[in-house]
Amino acid sequence: TQLLEQSPQFLSIQEGENLTVYCNSSSVFSSLQWYRQEPGEGPVLLVTVVTGGEVKKLKRLTFQFGDARKDSSLHITAAQPGDTGLYLCAGYYTGRRALTFGSGTRLQVQP
């Protein structure tokens, strides 16, 4: 069974603080995607990472794919209330067509 663990599960911080969310697996990913989901809505894609060691930036969000392609992190700088939501990592394992999702990190940014 391929498990994808996310940590922390919950995070409540003040506006302006920095945070990091982690995504770990015991198996190698072919590629990994990060999504954000608002209550009552479907996940919205933030980024896809493919190459080990890859770093991608999206404004205040920095995504890193581990060298061994078994882990990833999402770092948010100077969080804002608009960043509030459920952050999901999802990976493709070799040969699979379906995404395996982590259980998510629920982020709340207080003004």
Place this chain on the structure above:
Amino acid sequence: DTGVSQDPRHKITKRGQNVTFRCDPISEHNRLYWYRQTLGQGPEFLTYFQNEAQLEKSRLLSDRFSAERPKGSFSTLEIQRTEQGDSAMYLCASSPGTSGQETQYFGPGTRLLVL
């Protein structure tokens, strides 16, 4: 391109009833996926189609669940004899279907509540 759409957005039903959900993928997307998401969890894969062919089904997809994509465009997911444990958000996603592992674009989901 209007994105993936799902209908209905919400469904409340009584235990034992049948329900059917519809998903319209992004135009020209050949691959269509169904996932289920329970409260506090990430989505779990149910099944996927390449055009009209259903190529993979999860063990989560019990014999009460059936999915179709008859013309390779929209898809339906039917749950027969619903149980309270079926209460969840049912998400549909699509992708172009031109390469192995692709970015999936999700619809807004159908939230099912079984009383």
